[in-house]
Amino acid sequence: MAEAAREAGRAVGTVRPSPPRWLVLAAVxxxxxxxxxxxxxxxxxxPAIRTGTxxxxxxxxxxxxxxxxxxxVGAFFGPAIRARVGARTAVLGALALLGAGCALRLGVADGTWLIASAALCGLGVAVVQAACPGLVKQEFPGRVAPVMGLYSAALMGGGALGAQLSPYVTDLAGxxxxxxxxxxxxxxxxxxLAWLALPRAAAHMPAAAPASRPAGATRALLRRPRTxxxxxxxxxxxxxxxxxxAWLAPFYQSHGWSAPASGSLVALMAVAQAAAALLLPALAARSLDRRAWMALALALQVAGFAGFALWPDAAPQAWAVTGGAGxxxxxxxxxxxxxxxLPDPDSAGALSxxxxxxxxxxxxLAPWITATLHEHTGDFAAGWWYHLxxxxxxxxxxxxxxxxRYGVSFAMPPVRAACYAPQ
Structure with a gap:
């Protein structure tokens, strides 16, 4: 267990004192x-970005x-990055990259530079998303489902803030x-916060394993049909x-909505996502078989996309909440x-x-497919049918x-051998 390992490490003076659990949760x-x-x-x-670029x-x-x-693409390199520099350093560097990508948008002159800033942000997020699940399993081995629910809910909640606040900031800043x-x-x-909260590697640990081990783990996983x-x-x-x-706000702006109103609809969808991301894993934690809850989530998606396609003006908030929750x-x-x-954090993190x-x-590919369908049909409804x-x-x-069937799907020796070859 991660807690026992930390206690044993402290006893021999090889591990720094662990940050409080609440602080690690806040960082997640x-x-x-x-x-x-x-x-x-x-x-x-x-509309403003299209006009400006x-x-x-x-x-x-x-x-x-x-x-x-x-x-x-970055997620495939996540295990190698984590093995080389450690999860803490990987997450810190990725957050710095994300912050830099956002800051650079202040001076973008055209669409090309705006897309380049999006790429920089995407690289940062790729590393975080690859490192965080394994880190959660390492730090909270007995509470993976609720902690991953918290992480997912925060992720969706951040999406809500982005959609809700950005139009108002645009109005204020001009x-x-x-x-x-x-x-x-x-x-x-x-x-x-992550600098303060994320656990540091043990001082006595050997040098990071060569990148070939995570690469070998990835190759082993890709040989499994379940992957x-x-x-x-x-x-x-x-x-x-x-x-x-990408397109829900422009879809409703084409129906006469303002930018703040359409942004509020995207925010509502993201709030519903956050609530469901927090609630459903907690409910599903009662059993290892999560399929009934996953079927419910997918049914909600079908209902939401059907509403957008068939009755977009009848109950847009209901469709946003339903689809977002799914x-x-x-x-x-x-x-x-x-x-x-997979039972151990490194193998499970590699699979994630x-x-x-x-x-x-x-x-x-989905936003481009939806945009292409819009170009050919003149409406976003075809895209909603596609996603349904x-x-x-x-x-x-x-x-x-x-x-x-999990044990049959992943024969552990090949995967573990790739991750844990002798020093």
């Missing part, structure tokens, strides 16, 4: 809070597509650039989130399920990183995640 929440505002702030400001709808899609693409750059401030605050199933489900499901972040609950539950598959890596590569179908397909695939 603060880190999660900063991983989405740079994405969700863009949608409500889309000349970007088309497909060009605007790159502000979501490229960061998520980099999140996917420029969308200031509104986007503002999110460097909480990122730097999270960096300071590909998790990647496909996580990616297709998160594509719905990516499209809503997306947030499913996101958190898939992170938990990935960690459920690979799932997120392949998943975000798939999810990154995706949620239904993921629902069918999710039924295969029987915990009784």
């Amino acid at each position: 929440a603060g880190i999660g809070l900063n991983l989405r505002p740079f994405l969700t702030a863009v949608g409500p400001l889309a 000349g970007l088309s709808y497909q060009g605007m899609a790159w502000l979501t597509l490229l960061p998520m693409l980099l999140m996917g 420029s969308w650039r200031e509104a986007l750059a503002l999110w460097a401030v909480p990122a730097l605050a999270a960096l300071a 590909w199933l998790l990647m496909a489900c996580f990616g297709v499901m998160n594509g719905g989130y990516a499209s809503l972040v 997306l947030g609950g499913c996101f958190a539950l898939y992170l938990v399920v990935a960690l459920d598959h 990183a690979v799932m997120q890596g392949g998943g975000f590569l798939l999810a990154s 179908a995706c949620a239904a397909v993921v629902g069918v695939l999710t039924m295969r995640l029987d915990p009784a």
Whole structure:
């Protein structure tokens, strides 16, 4: 157990005193809070950004597509980065990168530089998302589900803040650039909190393992069909989130809504995501079989996208809450399920990183697909139908995640050998 290991380390003077548990939890929440505002702030400001940069709808899609693409690519390198520099250093460096990417938006002159700043933010988020699940399993081995729920809820809550506050900051500051750059401030605050709270490596630990070990672990995981199933489900499901972040506000602005009002709708969706991300893992913690709760989350997604496609003006807040709850609950539950598959933090963290890596590569395509459908049909409804179908397909695939089959899905010796070859 992580707590026992820390106590034993303190007894022989090899480990620094552990930070209080509440401070580590606060750091987990603060880190999660900063991983989405740079994405969700863009949608409500889309008309102003298009006017200021000349970007088309497909060009605007790159502000979501490229960061998520980099999140996917970066997640595959997460285990290697963690092995080389440690989870604490990886998270601190990534938060600094995220803060720098947000700050650079203050001076962007055109669409190309704005997309480049989005890429910098995406790289930072990629490293955090790859390192945090393993860190949570290491520090809270008996409470993985609720702590991952807290992390996911903070992540979604940060998305709500980004969508809600950015239009008002634009009105006050007179420029969308200031509104986007503002999110460097909480990122730097999270960096300071993480510096204080995240545990340091033991002083006696040997030099970091070569990157070939995490690479070997990744190769071993990619030989398992279950890894590909998790990647496909996580990616297709998160594509719905990516499209809503990019296009829900422009969709309702095309129906006559103002930027603040459409931003409030995206924020409402994100609040529902946060609530479900916190609640559903806690409810699902009563049993190792999470499938019933995952099916509920996917059904909520289907209902939300159906509402956007068929009756967008009838009850937009209801569709945002329903769809958001489904997306947030499913996101958190898939992170938990990935960690459920393997017992030790490094192997479980590697699987989570690979799932997120392949998943975000798939999810990154969704805003562009939705933009392309809009270009051909003149409306976003076709994109909502596409995501409804995706949620239904993921629902069918999710039924295969029987915990009784976890041991068969991942034969431990090859995975552990890759992670723990002799020194």
